[in-house]
Amino acid sequence: MPIRTREWQLAARPHGEPTPDDFRLVELERPDPADGQIVVRMLVMSVDPYMRGRMNAGKSYAARWEIGETMKGGAVGRVIASRSPDVPEGALVLADAAWRDVAVLDAAHVRVLPELPGIPPSYHLGVLGMPGLTAWVGLFRLAEFRAGDAVFVSGAAGAVGSLVGQFARLKGASAVVGSAGTPEKVRWLTEEVGFTRAFDYHDGPVADLLTAAAPDGIDVYFDNVGGEHLEAAIGAFKEFGRAALCGAISGYNATEPVPGPRNMFLMVSKKLSLRGFIVGDHADLRGEFIEQVPPLLTSGQLVVRETVREGLDDAVPAFLDLLRGGNTGKMVVRLAQE
Structure with missing residues (x-):
């Protein structure tokens, strides 16, 4: 049966500072996953300053969001159904599919994350991301x-x-x-x-x-x-x-x-x-980064702070607050509890 999702779409291109009217929260039906696809329940999503550029019509280094399109960005989720041998049900994954609570995705477009004891999933969007x-x-x-x-x-x-x-x-x-x-x-x-x-x-x-x-x-x-x-x-x-x-x-x-x-x-x-x-x-530095940074984190040598907002409804206010400097450390939106 179709999968019901809630998703934020770009409703208008802002002139100057974005406003809530530039976004629209919709309910959609997505088809069941085909072969090679997975269903991911999002646990936490990222809002980042670079996303402001994706709202503009002009060319930027990140693909612009189109009017009426569900917006994208970093998110960590749990696979709740899988038709791919490469990404099993229950896996923790990183995907470019934020701004929604559930997503049907090609398995090739997510990265399976390690289960790190004591490390919140949101850290994969911040200090480890x-x-x-x-x-x-x-x-x-x-x-x-x-x-x-x-x-x-x-x-x-x-x-x-x-x-x-x-x-x-x-x-x-x-x-x-x-x-x-x-x-x-x-x-x-x-x-x-x-x-x-x-x-x-x-x-x-x-x-x-x-x-x-x-x-x-x-x-x-x-x-x-x-x-x-x-x-x-x-x-x-x-x-x-x-x-x-x-x-x-x-x-x-x-x-x-x-x-x-x-x-x-x-x-x-x-x-x-x-x-x-x-x-x-500079993806070639990821190996060096992953080798050196997690030990600094688990040893307590790195101080990490997050500004956490709760629920998909708060994603747009969180993003607008971020652009005004309303965060200390990484701003994330928690979409579901484990």
């Missing part, structure tokens, strides 16, 4: 981090930024400075996560705040924010500074082109390297 690998790739490959480097991270209290700072500290950074959007996030970074210094970017010009936090300058910048933060980092760099450009959330809802840094001439005199990247181009 795309955000964790993004932090690893950006810091070690793109920014070419070396022991003794002074590191600055924008959006430091988010899923990626909080891990960048910890990886740098654990690998011998001389200083780790972060920016965040609330006093509570600043305290979390310095008192629990292990950042050397942190500041609330609302407290003044970012360039002044960064100079006060890193008076000797920085060697590495991991950029999640862009705009004023990128300009401040360029000003604070020592010679041969390196930046990994991961995101620019400060401009995601802009309706006009965002001005670039006004001090780009310093790239020449300081001999800087600024490199943008998409984590999907």
